[in-house]
Amino acid sequence: MLKVVSASTDRTEDRQQALRTFYQSALQRCVEPRAKVVDAATLFAFYFKAQKSKPSVRQKALLDATDKTRVSAVVEKSVELQPETQETTQSWQQRLKQNLSKTRKQWGSHVSALIMGGRSIDDDLLEEIESQLLAADVGIEATGRLIHHLTEQHKQQKLKSSQSVYRALTAEMVSILSSNVENPLLRETLSSKPFVLLVVGVNGVGKTTTIGKIAHLQKSLGRKVLLAAGDTFRAAAIEQLGAWGQRLEIPVIAQKSGADSASVIYDGFSAAMARGRDLLIADTAGRLHTKSNLMQELAKVKRVLQKLDPAAPHAVLLVLDAGNGQNALLQAREFHKAVGVSGIALTKLDGTAKGGISLAIRETLDLPLWYIGVGESIQDLRPFNPKDFVDVLLPEQEALS
Ligand SMILES: Nc1nc2c(ncn2[C@@H]2O[C@H](COP(=O)(O)OP(=O)(O)OP(=O)(O)O)[C@@H](O)[C@H]2O)c(=O)[nH]1
Numbered sequence: 205m206l207k208v209v210s211a212s213t214d215r216t217e218d219r220q221q222a223l224r225t226f227y228q229s230a231l232q233r234c235v236e237p238r239a240k241v242v243d244a245a246t247l248f249a250f251y252f253k254a255q256k257s258k259p260s261v262r263q264k265a266l267l268d269a270t271d272k273t274r275v276s277a278v279v280e281k282s283v284e285l286q287p288e289t290q291e292t293t294q295s296w297q298q299r300l301k302q303n304l305s306k307t308r309k310q311w312g313s314h315v316s317a318l319i320m321g322g323r324s325i326d327d328d329l330l331e332e333i334e335s336q337l338l339a340a341d342v343g344i345e346a347t348g349r350l351i352h353h354l355t356e357q358h359k360q361q362k363l364k365s366s367q368s369v370y371r372a373l374t375a376e377m378v379s380i381l382s383s384n385v386e387n388p389l390l391r392e393t394l395s396s397k398p399f400v401l402l403v404v405g406v407n408g409v410g411k412t413t414t415i416g417k418i419a420h421l422q423k424s425l426g427r428k429v430l431l432a433a434g435d436t437f438r439a440a441a442i443e444q445l446g447a448w449g450q451r452l453e454i455p456v457i458a459q460k461s462g463a464d465s466a467s468v469i470y471d472g473f474s475a476a477m478a479r480g481r482d483l484l485i486a487d488t489a490g491r492l493h494t495k496s497n498l499m500q501e502l503a504k505v506k507r508v509l510q511k512l513d514p515a516a517p518h519a520v521l522l523v524l525d526a527g528n529g530q531n532a533l534l535q536a537r538e539f540h541k542a543v544g545v546s547g548i549a550l551t552k553l554d555g556t557a558k559g560g561i562s563l564a565i566r567e568t569l570d571l572p573l574w575y576i577g578v579g580e581s582i583q584d585l586r587p588f589n590p591k592d593f594v595d596v597l598l599p600e601q602e603a604l605s
């Protein structure tokens with residue numbers, strides 16, 4: 205993994221940190237052309253190309269204010285120190301494509317076959333698209349919205365070619381998947397120091413693994429992370445988080461199994477404050493959303509944290525297993541009621557053909573998707589990008605050629 209060690213020489217500590225964070229995030233997104241990145245301007249160009257966006261006024265100002273020679277030197281040195289492995293050179297888009305193959309087959313190939321089958325665009329075609337979406341777990345509400353959109357476009361005579369059907373469908377999918385609630389961990393500066401992320405969900409959905417992966421992403425942004433082993437039910441759960449801590453060289457606050465979870469997470473928060481850490485990520489035991497006593501325990505964790513900071517936890521991440529299909533929606537409702545969910549990590553998209561559940565989640569619940577997990581490796585979790593996701597699930601070439 206490349207590291208931006210220093211981004212500027214003549215700035216305050218905070219400013220330097222902000223620049224480091226920004227460059228690190230730029231580097232992370234430039235997976236393929238990394239080896240060619242030789243100066244700050246090139247890095248920026250790659251970054252915005254990968255993002256398919258233009259720099260904001262603020263980002264432009266950041267570039268202008270940067271000591272470009274210094275950045276250049278640091279990036280090159282990092283390349284020498286840590287040559288890329290096969291795993292890191294494979295772009296996220298490639299991994300997504302490979303790991304989402306089950307949903308792609310179920311959804312992409314059927315919908316694309318319908319669109320490009322040389323059929324005339326009529327009610328029958330729309331009905332068949334509807335059946336395919338429902339079969340892919342897109343859910344009644346999201347499917348209804350997509351079909352309504354296509355019907356309206358058809359009435360307005362805007363669907364004259366296969367391409368126009370494809371574009372109308374995918375654009376509406378992106379719109380469903382998008383949210384105004386941004387992931388606070390992706391900000392240049394965290395809104396609180398330490399920022400507390402509480403991670404919750406039913407048993408075995410991938411909470412602890414997701415914590416490891418997020419900690420890794422955040423550490424590579426230059427942030428000082430601390431983990432709290434709030435799953436005190438089993439000794440193995442504490443060991444599992446401890447192993448992630450060791451692997452990532454991130455300290456873990458833990459007590460013996462059977463200890464009070466709220467007290468471990470409280471200790472973690474106090475330690476994060478005392479040690480000047482940027483981010484505390486707290487694990488919790490898996491619990492069935494239908495067990496109200498267990499859900500109450502989460503509310504207690506929140507109350508205890510609020511003794512140290514009334515705004516804590518600053519975000520609650522709910523982990524959902526995509527393979528749970530429609531049941532994931534029930535889980536989300538109950539967790540949201542008990543503890544107030546801020547965002548969702550949708551895991552195990554690789555093991556299921558139910559990737560359409562992402563649309564159902566967004567359309568039915570007013571909760572943003574922040575991360576998706578597509579495998580067990582540390583590289584397999586990334587911030588959710590609706591456009592990339594839809595591009596991979598239903599690529600234009602396959603739909604039209
Ligand atoms: N295929 C796949 N496996 C995953 C993914 N995320 C997590 N896992 C696996 O799912 C299993 C359970 O993960 P954990 O992180 O222990 O789940 P948990 O929610 O912490 O489980 P409990 O603490 O027992 O409730 C592990 O074998 C993980 O490697 C993913 O995106 N894809």
Ligand SMILES: [Mg+2]
Pocket residue numbers: 411412413435441487488490
């Ligand atoms: Mg766990």
